[in-house]
Amino acid sequence: MGSDGTANPTRHRRTGVAISALGLCAISAAAVACADSPRTLSALALTAAALLALGLYHLRGLRAPAPIALAEPPPTAAQRDADLVQHRALEAALAHAPVALWRVDALEALPLNVAARRLMAPGGAPGGVAAAALRERVARTPTEGRHREVLSFEGERGSERALMASAPLQLGNETTRLVALMPIESELETEALVAWQQLVRVLTHEIMNSLTPIASLSGSAIELLAEAAQAQPDLAEALEAIARRSAQLLAFVESYRSVSQWPAPQWQVVEVAQLLSGVQHLVAADWSAAGGTVRCEVTPDSLQLRTDPAQLEQALLNLARNALEACLQRTDHHDPGAAPALLLQARLGRGGRLAITVSDNGPGVAPGLETQVFTPFFSTKAQGRGIGLAVVRQLVHGLGGTVRHAKRPSGGACFVLGF
Template identity: 45%
Template sequence: MTSDPSPAWRGKLLTVCGMLIIVGAATAMTYLHTAGQSDQLLRWSIVMALLAVSGLLMFIRGLSSLAAPQARPDAGNLLPAMQRDGLQQTALTLESRLEHAPIALFCVESKGQEKNVSPLNGNARRLIAPGRVIEVSQLYEQIIAQAVGKRSMICFETEQGQERALLASSSLTLQSQAQLIVALMPVESELQMEAQQAWQKLIRVLTHEIMNSLTPVASLSSTAQDMLNDLQLPQQNAADLALALDAISRRAHGLVNFVGSYRSLANVPVAQLERVQLQALLARISSLVSPMWQSRGGEIQFSVEPANLEAMLDPAQLEQALINLIKNAFEATASVQPAIVSIRAQLSRGARLRIEVSDNGPGVPKDLIAHIFTPFFSTREHGSGIGLALVRQLVQGNGGTVRYADSVGGGARFIISL
């Protein structure tokens, strides 16, 4: 089997042949004119002219082939086929690993004084997609400001509330152009879980120690009251002692009940997951809380989309979490007429259950949002600080998250994702 001639050899061949045809045609025409054969001169002159034109075209084509830059051998063609396939497979593997990396990767490129940020993998594109980050430009500003080789914690607003993330960056140069690769890892859920576990341990220790001290006090005060009746004391002294012992006993029992209420944060049972129809679950909650809202002229709204929506969860624990949020909304809208609370369940991105509880109250001040789920913290004067802390613990026990998010129309909005 012979291979095709190279472009250079083909060009040389065309040039030589074209030159020979032109010279031959010119020689023939000169001979015809010299011979003087007038009857055939015109016919042969036309033939020789056409032949000369053909030779000229062939000559020009050959020169063009010689003048054109010769393609250098492709380096890939010099590699054995097996090695070339191996390199392609390696490239595809690296690209696939980058695309499915469990963190969001961004590239920062400089063009003069301007810096452009672009997502590099699926997690980064999902993060800036509609329904996640509210202000993408603000997130990009924080990415651009990230110092090379440093780690920092940033905050940004999402549709599900405020999110905290860890940023890390490194620089590299590709094709003489400096670039910055920035890795972003959301850690809000992990930080919430760690904080919740720390509070659980603290509450468990405090309630144990306080209960150990209060129980004997309550018991001894009751015993002292009984003994007082057997003592022969002046009436005024006996009355004063009885009043003091009664105050001690009442206060001790009150503290025992108060501390006991916080045990619920430290002793939440393990969630028993089962398939639950959201329509039926919300109907049960409606029968419990609707009369309370209607009694003061308020309105409570429930919606499930689609109507046959189901999820794997602990129904008792989710009911308790939603009742706590509805109670919180009831207290927050005490001065609003008409008071309205809406509970909406639907599927969100990734086929996750999303439940929103929103009201038309005053909402939560921005400087307090970071603390509302902290145990013992309350925005109300006589609040215990248990309700929202218990909500978060119940939701986390079901493998979900609960966030506070700003509402466009005002009021508070809590989002549960399961």
């Protein structure tokens, strides 16, 4: 009993639970003894229900004692030193990262490392824009989800591009944004220069191959003109050869123009399964005529993509056409017993990106040529013009995607389109 003469609440509840339990036991025994009397059994059932309700009421009021929290031992001096070293290493890595990093809170951009502060210095921003304009542009990044885009800055040094990416950042109970900015103009110019060097090399080779016989035959035609009376047949043959080589040169230049000019995409949401099925139907006849098969796999069936279906279909048709030519080469020279096979596959990859794969069982891309197969007019085939894969890359990049060659353990060529 407490000092005020009242019972302890916990003891009352325990007593109530005990009484209810004993009463239920007694009622159970009485029910066995009075099994022949329905009226008595009904009364006992009502009493048992009341005792059960009373027991549950008191049982809910009981609480298990809270567990005793064991205090963690304080960290040792060695642990504190190790944590300090790790903390300083992370700070150094952040400070000297080559990518400029900002933290954006309430439309205010705070530089986090040396690269960001360098861009904020006078004349350090892309294009030479003012530091305030750069800070304002970083602060205006989209606030929802992950975001990435290529920005163009117009300043004292002209136009310069930079890649900006942003993502939400959770710091305790506070949600902020982390923004990364990397000027890419110099890297793009380097890549463009390398690409143009490769293109000029191929163009020079092809044009010289056409102009050399034209020059030679023209000289022969001039000499024959002096003897036109007895050399009419030879003169006609020389002029015919000149016309033929000129037509081939014009066709080559026309191919170059087709690679460099494509209309703007007409965007719409398409069902990936329907798109790949359409490509399968378009190429099935050619593959069947060659004794081959075409399969299509989409996982899951509900995959959708915002794209230009006509341009993406053209890219896939080019890949399928190249694959058939490669498989026919394999049939002629490598393994005559294997039937050509093409697989069109679509699935979600890392980060939720859509991957469309076009693979075959042909001889594959020769080692060392993986990075050259997309160069305009580069071809591994004797009679190839080398524009198929160049067109594929231009179409896919114009649709906001990427295309790459992937090695397969089983052999054959495999191209992956990522969106």
